[in-house]
Amino acid sequence: MENEIELIEGCRAGKDSARKELYTLYSKQMLAVCYRYTGDVDAAHDVLHDGFVKIFTHFTFRGECALSTWVTKVMVTQSIDYLRRMQRFSRLVMSEENLLDVPDDAGFTEVGNHLSEEELMSFVAELPDGCRTVFNLYVFEEKSHKEIAKLLHIKEHSSTSQLYRAKCLLIKRIKEYADNERK
Numbered sequence: 001m002e003n004e005i006e007l008i009e010g011c012r013a014g015k016d017s018a019r020k021e022l023y024t025l026y027s028k029q030m031l032a033v034c035y036r037y038t039g040d041v042d043a044a045h046d047v048l049h050d051g052f053v054k055i056f057t058h059f060t061f062r063g064e065c066a067l068s069t070w071v072t073k074v075m076v077t078q079s080i081d082y083l084r085r086m087q088r089f090s091r092l093v094m095s096e097e098n099l100l101d102v103p104d105d106a107g108f109t110e111v112g113n114h115l116s117e118e119e120l121m122s123f124v125a126e127l128p129d130g131c132r133t134v135f136n137l138y139v140f141e142e143k144s145h146k147e148i149a150k151l152l153h154i155k156e157h158s159s160t161s162q163l164y165r166a167k168c169l170l171i172k173r174i175k176e177y178a179d180n181e182r183k
Helices: 004-012 016-038 041-057 067-094 106-113 117-125 129-139 145-152 156-182
Strands: none
Touching: 004 016, 004 067, 016 041, 016 067, 041 067, 067 129, 067 156, 117 129, 117 156, 129 145, 129 156, 145 156
């Protein structure tokens, strides 16, 4: 592209060459931004990918600031969203009330708090369909049980039960993982 205006117009038009140039121009710098927020290389790559997908899907740049500032803002927002999802996940699964049935074992909590997003998501992917759907809606989309019940055409109590079952299965899975890590 000749200049930034052409780059912006190309991205708005959905031109692959403009998207590729935008990615090439900012990806290394934005990976560093994502890493600063997440503190994890794999998570930073995931956030970077999600951020560029969002940019390319909804190119909402209006020219009120520099393009680099806008791209940075998108990546910071994606990073914060990631941290919020992971914090919600940890609070839900790793809270003391949920760990009451788990034998007092420092290794479990230590490992559970240091699992990568990829590992946590693989455990979530192992959940039965109903549990996984409710868990994802509740944790990652921050839907209430009432909203989930309406979306899935189930009773609110069923949503609550599925979430409880998902938490129990995840705790069991994390405990197995912690036991294997200590061996």
